[in-house]
Amino acid sequence: MAGPAASGDEKTAPHIASSITADVVAREAGVSPSTVSRVLNGSARVSESRRRAVEAAIAKLSFEPSPLAQGLAKGKTKTIGVITQAISSPFYGEALRGIEDQLGVLGYMPLFASGHWTNEDNIRCISLLQKRRVDGLIILTGGLSDDAVIKYSQRTPIVITGHETVNRRVFSINLDNYEGARLATRHLISLGHTRIACLAGPLDHFDARERIRGYRAALAEKELPQDPNLIVSGNFSAVGGMLAMNQLLDARIEFTALFACNDQSAYGAALSLYRHGLRIPDDISLVGFDDLYDSRFTLPPLTSVNISIFEVGRSAASAIVDLVEGRQPTVRATAAELVVRESTTRNRR
């Protein structure tokens, strides 16, 4: 007779051991579910007394509205799809951190998917995410054509890096590639190097092209000769860097410094140099790009260009939320900065 058991007038949901819902809260607070929803969303005026009753009930039952149901009802999921090319990339990983961070602050949640640098997977990811009704999409580079991006942006606003599209529903965020590369190359020049090799990234990659452009610009500024043999192409990976470097070295092209267009290929290049018995920085000065965390700990620690990719992630997050909520994003450009460590030194030849 005592005890809270078996009040018997509830019909139990068939499948789910249903937890606590808005109806329950409403009953507890002695109001209708509508009112509960209203205080939850502040979507309409609610009298002080009832508001408090509802808040009390919510607290007491520690009720949390189901994002699923909210999503279905409102058509907004407070979720942003994030397409990265490889979830374990040390470079984009930092961007993901920034995105997660900032999205959290803004009350959104990221849904990550990996595009593996292939168009096919990128497209698969996009439709997967759009199917899940994400409110917006952040795409970290990848090889999608601008047209494709614009097309997909019809369903969902997009913030993208490494592209040049702009549009009411697509916002581009770009790294400070050109300036950064110029900085790096100038640094080498200022150390007295004149034959500076460039380990480029994949040429179909916007960032890669910009970095080469910066390298060339720096050479041009000082009217240094631009020997095309000095530019070798890797694929932004350590293996690629190593292979390209082997090739350059085996061809016996003369150079005293190397600008690697990203740190990962710099790692590979360093190994190649090591295998060829060349010491960094004594024989060859090396500067990288991206300033990966680990570059502080390579031997020797790598001089590199920091473009605060973490901040780029945060900006992307802010931008997509702006877009989703109908605001025009504001660009906060983060400037590239050269971090001089121990892999570069004065040209002694």
Next chain:
Amino acid sequence: MAGPAASGDEKTAPHIASSITADVVAREAGVSPSTVSRVLNGSARVSESRRRAVEAAIAKLSFEPSPLAQGLAKGKTKTIGVITQAISSPFYGEALRGIEDQLGVLGYMPLFASGHWTNEDNIRCISLLQKRRVDGLIILTGGLSDDAVIKYSQRTPIVITGHETVNRRVFSINLDNYEGARLATRHLISLGHTRIACLAGPLDHFDARERIRGYRAALAEKELPQDPNLIVSGNFSAVGGMLAMNQLLDARIEFTALFACNDQSAYGAALSLYRHGLRIPDDISLVGFDDLYDSRFTLPPLTSVNISIFEVGRSAASAIVDLVEGRQPTVRATAAELVVRESTTRNRR
């Protein structure tokens, strides 16, 4: 008069420019929505003819059911929450890849969140994810107590690494820490080293303790003296490794080899050694643990223990899906394997 415009009998949804729904498909196929659902889920017998009609309609309209609605209706979201401690960790990043990969194969989608190694954030993540109605949870290590894990597993099954809990709703996956550490240490011993330092991880960390245990076991096997001064504690980070190493070196403790309990701290240790003018492997042999991708490219390339963390991620994914779908997971132990590179050599003193 011609053209497909304004058929006028649809009432438009208020907020969403509603795309194509099951009802539309049903109408197109001349059946009821129930039937559409049935062919979608294979949840009941449907006559050959109608099935084909429905399938045709689905294809024609390229209809994709809304996971949101399905989730709400079925109480299952085909989503697995994944709590990693830092989304950009090079080590766990590989696990994430494995998880994403395998989950994709099994028709699930990961929802990642970062616990930042703090209990507070881990708990926040768990409730965030459970609120989002994930079907299950994968937790990559982190410092949660077994009790806490068990508690949270009531709402949702959990697969966790770096713990020892087992239970009908919690499944533990563990790395081959002990064996791996033994392998690493034995390798050093076999090279004639007798004073082998150990750069340990944080002692409140299960994996870290197991690795020390393996190190000790290897020494014990050969009845080598165990000097407690030879064990220094880092925090599994490069900085920590560097600091710990500085300390050891400054204390002038004699040793000819170092077993770093993870590669990241090995990187830090290597830098410390370099700064102290000690060469790897000539002066000190170094072996790491985890075999991070970059360890192939350190100078010199690092000998390390590979525990195929990618595979661990896949196993975790399979396990959680098993749990979610009511099966008992089967353990596929992945054995640790020593990868000998160039950071270790015969003791010459």
Next chain:
DNA sequence: GCAATTTGTGCAAGCGCTTTCAGAAAAAGT
């Protein structure tokens, strides 16, 4: 003091899909 506003609230109809239930049609028994 009564009409015209201005709140504040609940009802009910969705959002897009699943699933129980009951009945129609077809197949199988006798």
Next chain:
DNA sequence: ACTTTTTCTGAAAGCGCTTGCACAAATTGC
């Protein structure tokens, strides 16, 4: 030929929350 079974199918009631609408109550205007 007439029950019994078995197969299919659609209607309708959810899943948990939001929101347009209508109406009662509280204000305000004159």
